[in-house]
Amino acid sequence: MKKYQKLLMAGAMAVSLLGTSFTAAASANVIENKAEQTVKQEVQKNDKYESRLDAIIERGYILIGTPGDYKPFTYLNPKTGQYEGYDIDAMKEFAKSLGVEARFVQTSWSTLMDDLLANKFDIAVGGVTRNTDRQKKAYLSQGYIQFGKAPLIRAENKDKYKTIEDINKPDVRIGVNPGGTNEKFVREHLKNANVTVVQNNLDIPGLVANGTYDVMITDTLEALIYAKADSRLYAALADNPFTKSEKGYMIPRGDFIFASYLNLWMDEMKLQGKFDELYNKWIK
Template identity: 40%
Template sequence: MLDRIEASGELRAGLTGDYKPFSWEAPEDRFEGLDVDMAKALAEELGVRLVIVRTSWPTLMDDLKAGKYDIGMGGISVTEERKADALFSIPLLTDGKAPIARCEDAKRFQTLAEIDREGVTVIVNPGGTNEKFARANITRATLLLHKDNATIFEEIAAGRADVMITDAIETRIVAREYDGLCAVNPDAPFTQSEKAYLLPRDGAWKTRIDAWLAQMEESGGKVEIFEKWVE
């Protein structure tokens, strides 16, 4: 992998562009977010140019195995299923699944039992850990798949869905951007999981990425980027 990157002069970072604060599409087909800045820092460290490769949660693993990108970024959760086909960097942070709902309904959805009831519509984006969690835990409520994660919260705000269970870090960001939506107990999520960078099965590449992340931690560069995007 390092040979390919050096020979081509480019780092290909796979991003979905639909998950704040990690990556999302800005006007004029521009990507912004925490992991966009981290990808830029990595490309600079390697002395190559950054190329952002658009991927999606349903195609994330297939795109990696097809060699479409060198590093998957953008808030990827570490799972045993993904580890069967890929490597992960050292963890970036620990997070967990938590609800977001209209503020008027927040008290109704404090627990999974209160969410998983007839008459409640739970909305979820397909292909990632959000869908996996919802399918494992939602059996009585109506489960609504919404393919566009960038607009999924508009469905809750408009009353076409009641609640979404996603990563707590995202609920905090979205609650600040949508009047009337509230993160529900983001400091006490239903689960605990690590987020890290997704890598092909190349030990030398993982060693290089882990060393860069350790350097970013020691220099304060990682903290500076995180504080820019996560208040």
């Protein structure tokens, strides 16, 4: 009988301890859930704007990230200290449509994505190529101009470099800017060539012209601009480039309102012939 009573007491204590354990665990879960709810409420409370679009309009200016080294889309003129180019004019029109001031922020091709994701600016422009790698991290607008990767070479070599095979040789010297789609193309398709990374993209055409490098892989649009400005240069394969792509504008992903406004504005620019005017001014 005494043994039976001891067993009953032990069982009761075990149940009591088990119940206490469940209660403590439940209490911990409640506290944790409450903490999560509080954090969410604080985030919601501090999230004043439904969209970045609203924030831009209220603050009165839009921050535009651009490298400033990629003609004809973006160029930081050392004489004036001002940005100029196709996309610079386009963004001034974009800011005008919003009723705000356009403020340009210096970035680079190698830091463009990180700077955008760090909210250093609202939109990235300057000849940004639309591709799936970028779309995985940000949002690319619709395209506004087509182009392809092609070689900028010396005019004397215009019959020498016509194919990937012609360029992909150890004795062919290539100058390329870091961090963008030009370098990506070179690394993927010209592994046998003698490649040098040149930090300032603006320096490469002159280095090709003076014989330091044989080839600059770039976009057909940029190649045509430099060939037009310097008779020593030749934009090879401008009508039949190695690739086909489009330029677009890049914003943080997840903001449907801002993205919709951007794309509608671009539709209007096309309908009103504004992009054609920019093409005629900066490229044709």
